Amino acid sequence: xPKIVPSxxxxxxxxxxxxxxxxxxxxxxxxWLDFEIKGRTLQRRLATLVAERRIVSEGDGRALKYxxxxxxxxxxxxxxxxxxxxxxxxxxxxxISPEGEEIKFFIRQPRTQRPPVSYQPDFLGQYYPNHTYxxxxxxxxxxxxxxxxxxxxxxxxxxxxxxxNRLLIDLxxxxxxxxxxxxxxxxxxxxxxxxxxxxxxxVMETQMILNHKxxxxxxxxDTEHAGVTTETIVALHAFLxxxxxxxxxxxGRLRNRAVDIGGSVYLPIAMPQRIEELFGIVMTMAAEINDxxxxxxxxxxxxxxxxPFEDVNKRVSRLAANIPLIQHNLCPLSFIxxxxxAYVDAVLGVYELNRIELLRDVYIWAYERSCQxxxxxxxxxxxxxxxxxxxxxxxxxVIRAIVRDGLETDDASILAGTPNSVSQDDKQKFIILVQNxxxxxxxxxxxxxxxxxxxxSVWQEKGTKFCD
Numbered sequence: 203x204p205k206i207v208p209s210x211x212x213x214x215x216x217x218x219x220x221x222x223x224x225x226x227x228x229x230x231x232x233x234w235l236d237f238e239i240k241g242r243t244l245q246r247r248l249a250t251l252v253a254e255r256r257i258v259s260e261g262d263g264r265a266l267k268y269x270x271x272x273x274x275x276x277x278x279x280x281x282x283x284x285x286x287x288x289x290x291x292x293x294x295x296x297x298i299s300p301e302g303e304e305i306k307f308f309i310r311q312p313r314t315q316r317p318p319v320s321y322q323p324d325f326l327g328q329y330y331p332n333h334t335y336x337x338x339x340x341x342x343x344x345x346x347x348x349x350x351x352x353x354x355x356x357x358x359x360x361x362x363x364x365x366x367n368r369l370l371i372d373l374x375x376x377x378x379x380x381x382x383x384x385x386x387x388x389x390x391x392x393x394x395x396x397x398x399x400x401x402x403x404x405v406m407e408t409q410m411i412l413n414h415k416x417x418x419x420x421x422x423x424d425t426e427h428a429g430v431t432t433e434t435i436v437a438l439h440a441f442l443x444x445x446x447x448x449x450x451x452x453x454g455r456l457r458n459r460a461v462d463i464g465g466s467v468y469l470p471i472a473m474p475q476r477i478e479e480l481f482g483i484v485m486t487m488a489a490e491i492n493d494x495x496x497x498x499x500x501x502x503x504x505x506x507x508x509x510p511f512e513d514v515n516k517r518v519s520r521l522a523a524n525i526p527l528i529q530h531n532l533c534p535l536s537f538i539x540x541x542x543x544a545y546v547d548a549v550l551g552v553y554e555l556n557r558i559e560l561l562r563d564v565y566i567w568a569y570e571r572s573c574q575x576x577x578x579x580x581x582x583x584x585x586x587x588x589x590x591x592x593x594x595x596x597x598x599x600v601i602r603a604i605v606r607d608g609l610e611t612d613d614a615s616i617l618a619g620t621p622n623s624v625s626q627d628d629k630q631k632f633i634i635l636v637q638n639x640x641x642x643x644x645x646x647x648x649x650x651x652x653x654x655x656x657x658x659s660v661w662q663e664k665g666t667k668f669c670d
Contacts, residue, residue, distance in 0.1 A: 208247070211239065215247055216256055216270060225260060225267030228317070245317065246555060249308040259315045266315060294541045296567045301559035305551035316554060318467045325556040326483065326504060331490035336499050336558050341566065345495045348573045349532035359425030361531040365576060366422055369534055370394050372575065374414035376537040377520050380545050383407045409445045417441035417521055421528055430497060430525055432485045435505070438521050443514040456481060457512040465546075468553035470509040481510040494526035498535070499558075499565055501525075507552050516549065536572045540564060589631045596621045600636050601643070601651040605661045611640060 218234060219226055226234075232244055239247070248268060251257045257268050298306065308316070328334070337345070351361040362369060375390035385393070385407055389400035394415050399408045417438050421428045428434045440454030447453055460472035471477055484504045491497040505519035524534050537545075548561035590597065600619055609615055616633045624632050639651075648658040 211237070211247055212251060212256075215244075216251055219251075219257055219268050220270040223269070225269045227265075227267050231268070242322070242556065246557070249555065250304050252307060252311070254304075259311065266317060293543070295544050296541060296564065298544075298563040299559055301557070302548075302563040305555060305557050305560040306547050308555065309547045309550045313465065313467060316467045318469065319554055320469050321471045321508070322556055323480070325507070326480070326487070329487065329500075331487050332492055335493075335496055336503065336562060337493075337496050342493055342495050345566070345569060346532075348570060349495075349527065351531050351533060356531060358529045358531065359422055362422045362425075362528045362534055365534075366419075367395075368576070369422070369536065370415050370418055372536040372538055373418055373521075373524070373534065374411050376540065377414055377517055378407070378410045380520070380537060380540065380542050381410065381517065382542070383410055385411055406446060413442045413444050413446070414517070414521075416444070421521065421525060425529060428525065429529065430485070430489045430501070430522075432482065434525065435485065435510075435518060435522055438518050439511050439514060442517045442521070443511070447513060449512070452512045456510050459512070461509060461512060463509075463553060466550055466553050468550075477508070477510055480508055484508060484510075494530045494532060495569075497526040498523040499562065502565060503552055503558055503561060506549055533569075533573045533576050535565075535569055536575060537568050538575050539571050540568045589628055590635055593624055593628070593632055593635075596624055596632070597635060597639065598651045601639060602653060604636075604640070605643075605648070605651075605653055605657055608661065608664060611637065 214235065214237065215231065218231060228241075228244060228248060231248075232239060232241065248257070248259075251268075252259060257270050259266060259268050335342075371387065371391045371394055374394060375385060375387045378385060378390075385400060385403060389403070390411055392398040393400065393408065393411055399405075420437065420441055421434075428437070436454050436456075443453045456474070456478055458474040461470055463470065471480070488497055488500050488504075491500055501522045502519050505522060506515050509515050511518065520535075520537060526532075527534050544560075544564055548564045551557050551560045599621060600616065603609055603619055604611060604616075609619060613633050616636050617629065620629060620632060643651075643658070645655040645658050645662075648655060
């Protein structure tokens with residue numbers, strides 16, 4: 203029997219539902235269809251039909267039924283209003299794909315109309331690192347082009363360290379805001395730079411911001427050890443949950459009890475042994491992914507879905523998504539301006555449908571926005587002078603000798619005083635470097651070369667001729 207394409211499946215499902223004017227449940231639909239279909243696939247097809255407004259859902263739990271929309275009646279909802287304006291035309295969202303629209307429409311249904319679901323191991327099992335991709339080759343190439351930094355060829359973490367002050371404020375504020383934190387960006391800047399807590403804010407909000415600051419500093423300043431490992435993720439949780447959990451013993455530890463997801467019908471795994479096993483698998487798979495953006499997005503999908511910690515899982519995933527970007531000196535993902543509802547809808551789409559398209563839309567938009575924020579910062583960064591870095595000690599030695607001993611500053615005199623540790627190939631560059639430093643030398647910056655202001659003044663008063 204030839205394979206049925208999704209569009210034909212949709213038509214057959216809609217045709218079957220049309221035979222039941224009073225509605226039909228998903229279990230009966232699966233039983234009476236003229237082709238075999240898995241339960242999860244059927245749920246996705248039903249969600250698509252609802253999203254396309256070809257059918258509606260009514261009822262709750264086992265009483266949930268689907269009906270075909272009658273021409274001219276519009277879409278019925280539990281609120282008794284047309285769904286096209288249910289959330290208001292002024293809602294701030296982001297541009298999303300047709301697949302993202304399907305997920306959004308399904309998730310926006312009342313909770314009572316979304317069938318309860320549990321953790322699906324196959325969602326993780328169907329992913330094969332470097333063979334399966336959530337981000338297409340074209341998207342990955344686009345992200346690499348956007349995220350390239352001036353520090354591309356420098357040691358891991360260089361770019362993030364260069365913009366650390368800006369990143370601490372942006373990422374701490376934006377990630378906390380996605381959790382409902384009411385600190386403004388200016389409030390966040392004052393707290394991080396001067397330790398000034400904002401008036402009228404809950405102490406937990408202040409703690410959340412400071413926890414982000416500590417976690418980001420850990421990722422950026424300890425790039426040698428803060429990789430895509432179980433130890434790093436647990437450490438992130440320890441930083442981010444500090445002082446925020448009812449049980450302090452849960453800070454930096456995998457959970458050992460069941461949890462519920464507010465506003466969702468998704469029920470995560472409860473068995474501690476299973477959580478630990480799957481957490482190890484998620485991290486092993488993540489570590490095997492070669493592309494930094496695919497690795498980043500994989501962590502954003504599977505860490506919240508598993509819910510390995512008692513709380514703070516989404517915050518952990520957002521910072522974890524930055525680990526590959528920091529290590530490859532790519533522009534970080536700050537989540538600046540991401541609408542909270544778009545992010546929530548996207549995560550619920552993963553929880554309840556095992557679909558990543560809406561979260562992918564959010565990820566791509568958020569990364570483009572982050573790169574726009576940092577483009578000016580990147581342009582201001584001056585590439586490091588490799589010769590100056592390599593011979594900084596020799597440079598200080600020669601400058602001190604010229605000032606203290608009143609040596610000539612022509613090329614031959616500088617060459618004669620150049621230490622043997624400067625290679626033959628670099629000597630001409632070194633001479634130019636010395637001359638450039640002498641041009642900008644004054645009493646205020648002479649200390650860089652171990653010179654006291656008085657020593658510089660004496661040299662200057664002698665009227666030592668500078669030859670350029």
